[in-house]
Amino acid sequence: MLRSDAIAAIYPELKECAVVTIMGATAAELFACGHQPNFFYLEHAMGLASSMGLGIALSRPDLQVVVLDGDGSTLMNLGGLTTMARYHPPNLTHVVFDNEVLLSVGVSFKTATAEGADIAGMAAAAGIPRTTTCDTVASFQEAFREALAAHELATLVAKVEPVLPPSFFIGCHMLENRFEFQRALERKT
Numbered sequence: 001m002l003r004s005d006a007i008a009a010i011y012p013e014l015k016e017c018a019v020v021t022i023m024g025a026t027a028a029e030l031f032a033c034g035h036q037p038n039f040f041y042l043e044h045a046m047g048l049a050s051s052m053g054l055g056i057a058l059s060r061p062d063l064q065v066v067v068l069d070g071d072g073s074t075l076m077n078l079g080g081l082t083t084m085a086r087y088h089p090p091n092l093t094h095v096v097f098d099n100e101v102l103l104s105v106g107v108s109f110k111t112a113t114a115e116g117a118d119i120a121g122m123a124a125a126a127g128i129p130r131t132t133t134c135d136t137v138a139s140f141q142e143a144f145r146e147a148l149a150a151h152e153l154a155t156l157v158a159k160v161e162p163v164l165p166p167s168f169f170i171g172c173h174m175l176e177n178r179f180e181f182q183r184a185l186e187r188k189t
């Protein structure tokens, strides 16, 4: 599965959620689908998108929060899984696009998932109530919709090809995005 196809498949739902993405390819592919003021592209702070999403989900139980993460980023903040499980906000869906590499810095940098590490398994062991690994766009879309409908903390791993986006362009400055996102969340009351 291509990550761009997987993002496109859940984009209608994402438009209604508070969305936090990791930097690099994932952010660029979401931006290319169509920027929304309720999308935040967490530049630079590798590993911390899930922690930021957790904070938003806990402080805003009225919002559905979605984190678009990567395997390298998740592996950098494995404690984030245990903290998410510990507080288990039902309004948080954690998506991990697992391409088995640090794609945004180079396809040759393999992560531990290329050697068998199982992020959904680690999330389940951490205590996250709903976890799954999907290999197709259709099964990912279904798992995503089910997780939202179940209103239960989930880590959904989508196994994707290590394919770079045509461009890393994000036409929204980091600071502008920061204030725009805050205002969008304030409006959603």
Ligand SMILES: Cc1ncc(C[n+]2csc(CCOP(=O)(O)OP(=O)(O)O)c2C)c(N)n1
Residues within 6 Å of the ligand: 022, 023, 024, 025, 026, 044, 045, 046, 069, 070, 071, 072, 073, 074, 099, 101, 102, 103, 104, 105, 111
């Ligand atoms: C603390 C830190 N270390 C390293 C980087 C450089 N960096 C930016 S993106 C990236 C790879 C992210 O990998 P992954 O989460 O698997 O996402 P992918 O790029 O594969 O979509 C790295 C190492 C960074 N931004 N922050």
